[in-house]
């Protein structure tokens with residue numbers, strides 16, 4: 019048993035260790051040993067290997083003294099030691115760029131959707147975009163390609179199925195096509211799941227092992243991180259928060275149910291409600307945000323209603339998942355803090371077992387609208403290290 023699994027164990031330990039440095043660095047060898055449960059000798063040997071490869075470096079001394087009385091040396095990852103070609107496919111826009119391990123975008127470009135209506139032409143446009151980025155950046159050494167996209171998708175088959183209102187484009191075998199062209203590892207995930215990874219690697223989730231990410235966009239998404247790993251469920255659809263029922267016999271949803279959260283809390287649903295209740299029919303999401311800032315009564319009521327329904331959904335998540343934290347992000351921009359505060363108040367009113375439960379944090383995502391793009395670097399890291 020020991021002999022058979024030695025190589026796997028070594029690979030798992032390496033993954034654990036580098037992920038810990040990436041998500042919690044700067045960090046000392048002793049803290050790495052405590053947090054991963056690996057022996058000090060194993061940590062030292064693996065860290066030396068990473069330093070030799072130029073992926074990890076010694077970045078200074080800890081402020082705190084160790085048990086020996088000395089201040090331990092801190093380690094961090096070398097941001098540009100591994101680069102990702104990241105692609106983010108949205109309903110209106112496609113972005114691509116070169117992104118380093120700290121989420122810095124070194125070069126990027128995009129094209130608007132709307133003039134392409136089949137999978138072949140879509141792939142051709144994507145290749146033009148990615149080729150030009152690789153060329154202008156001087157053909158950097160890329161260790162993988164990460165693709166985040168609107169769904170539905172099959173992660174295992176590497177296919178984007180048929181996103182609603184996606185100009186007739188469907189069944190795009192994007193992973194296979196990218197592999198054929200660039201001969202690199204390629205990973206595909208839904209945008210919300212990538213945003214959750216971004217929060218873990220680059221954002222405010224460094225201290226949470228179990229959290230839920232709520233993504234408020236023209237649709238509503240959710241993603242579960244369990245033991246610092248994305249949890250996909252049997253078919254990769256776990257965390258489909260938009261289709262939680264928050265109003266029995268409520269507004270019909272495209273999915274066939276009635277009263278789904280997405281019908282009350284997506285940016286589209288919020289706008290629709292505001293217009294149905296007296297707001298200007300030409301109201302856009304940005305003008306809505308502007309009106310909220312100006313104290314417009316109808317728009318403020320729309321935000322209050324959003325918080326009411328979102329708090330019901332979040333309370334349900336807490337009851338079944340018991341997370342340490344809920345992150346709220348997406349396209350909320352200037353109302354993000356207001357929504358977080360409203361949901362926090364709503365949840366605390368409903369919360370079950372609040373007297374015995376450890377405190378649950380409800381926080382704003384650190385990223386305004388690019389978590390699903392820069393997080394493609396985290397997606398590649400999460401998979402390449404495990405491979």
Ligand SMILES: [Zn+2]
Nearest residue numbers: 261271273278
């Ligand atoms: Zn639904």
